[in-house]
Amino acid sequence: xxxxxxxxxxxxxxxxxxxxxxxxxxxxxxxxxxxxxxxxxxxxxxxxxxxxxxxxxxxxxxxxxxxxxxxxxxxxxxxxxxxxxxxxxx
Numbered sequence: 001x002x003x004x005x006x007x008x009x010x011x012x013x014x015x016x017x018x019x020x021x022x023x024x025x026x027x028x029x030x031x032x033x034x035x036x037x038x039x040x041x042x043x044x045x046x047x048x049x050x051x052x053x054x055x056x057x058x059x060x061x062x063x064x065x066x067x068x069x070x071x072x073x074x075x076x077x078x079x080x081x082x083x084x085x086x087x088x089x090x
Contacts, residue, residue, distance in 0.1 A: 045051040059065035
């Protein structure tokens with residue numbers, strides 16, 4: 001990661017920790033622990049299998065997307081994720 005990326009990750013981790021502490025104060029630790037355990041089951045694979053959450057990323061069979069080889073790395077170019085030239089998509 002670049003220095004800027006490392007800094008952004010540190011800020012994110014601190015913010016996430018502060019948010020979780022606020023939730024623990026508001027909803028109790030036992031509820032947040034149960035939520036964390038449920039979400040971890042969705043987001044973590046076991047025995048070399050992908051996480052259950054990733055099953056939704058698999059293209060349906062027979063679709064053009066299914067015939068495309070998956071990328072081995074993240075893209076290194078900006079991705080335009082809207083259809084129009086303005087932020088509202090128009």
